[in-house]
Amino acid sequence: MVKKFKILSVLIACFININHAAFTYDQALANCDKLNLNIQKPDSDGCIQTLNKKGEVSEVFDYAMRKFLIFSKGKRVLEIGGCYGDVMLLALKKSEATKYVLSDLDERHLFIAAKCLYEKIKQNWLDPKSSNQVEFVQADITNTLQIQKLGQYDVIYVGNVFHLLTPEQFELAVKNLFLLLKPKGQIYVTAFSPYLKPYKDFIPEYKKRVKTGKKYPGFIKSLGDYVNIDGSIPLSIKNMLGDPFFSLDVKTLRGTFQDNGFKVLECKYVPFSRKSRLWSYDGKEYVIIIAEKEAASD
Ligand SMILES: C[S@@+](CC[C@H](N)C(=O)[O-])C[C@H]1O[C@@H](n2cnc3c(N)ncnc32)[C@H](O)[C@@H]1O
Secondary structure: OHHHHHHHHHHHHHHHHOOOEEEOHHHHHHHHHHOOOOOOOOOOOOEEEOOOOOOEEEOOOOHHHHHHHHHOOOOEEEEEOOOOOHHHHHHHHHOOOOEEEEEEOOHHHHHHHHHHHHHHHHOOOOOHHHHHHEEEEEOOOOOHHHOOOOOOEEEEEEEOOHHHOOHHHHHHHHHHHHHHEEEEEEEEEEEEOOOOHHHHHHHHHHHHHHHOOOOOOOEEOOHHHHOOOOOOOOHHHHOOOOOOEEOOOHHHHHHHHHHOOEEEEEEEEEOOOOOOOOOOOOOOOEEEEEEEEOOOOO
């Protein structure tokens, strides 16, 4: 009896794990209306909050994103954690030949992204045919059972997602990203470094950990331990005070990608994409990586 129960539990767990969902433009748009979701507006700092309290979306584009937009023209593209689809809209504008899969943990973000695309078509900013270029996929990049279409993407973009993962999830995500890319496919990543204003009190601890050679020195178990809770912290950080936060550095990012079969083309610190009184610190707020999946040797 106990054995039967165990088998049933495993089967249920498997079903839950593979329960990701894909939507066409029409389906995503219909769901947006059905759930009465609205296009979100930026706050006074120029940010738009996520619905699942997983940070915020910036409307200004950074170094890796700009390079990704050039490389992605006419290609088969996957964006992880793409939220409301701001980058997707620009990629569609750049080429009618691009095929774009917008993926996110929260399907409501994808439904709103479809609505944003609808608005851009209505304003004649995009061609109506651009709706045939997109697909929306709700999935968790750390869950190997939810990863579909392995080896089919020419290029992947991951913007501001890794800080939401634990080191173990981060390792899994990089492995899954490798599986999703075609040989010679490229990945573009923007991640938060430890040099951000809201948790600047963590920097001395981070530096101490680097000196002692600790693995994943930028990982914070509970963000609230390093943040001064006053009026000057961004709302997205207030929402995450009890959560872990994984800031990355060049050594960790480069090492993890290399260990998982990527050839690193560029990895460096870059400034925050916009002047922000809440976030900007010293011009090294982001760490980016651009890497290529090495072709298998014969
Ligand atoms: C801070 S927002 C970044 C949005 C956008 N990429 C940007 O740079 O402005 C993080 C997004 O990643 C999504 N996300 C978080 N964890 C994820 C995971 N494990 N797999 C896929 N998406 C995830 C969240 O739902 C959210 O939409």
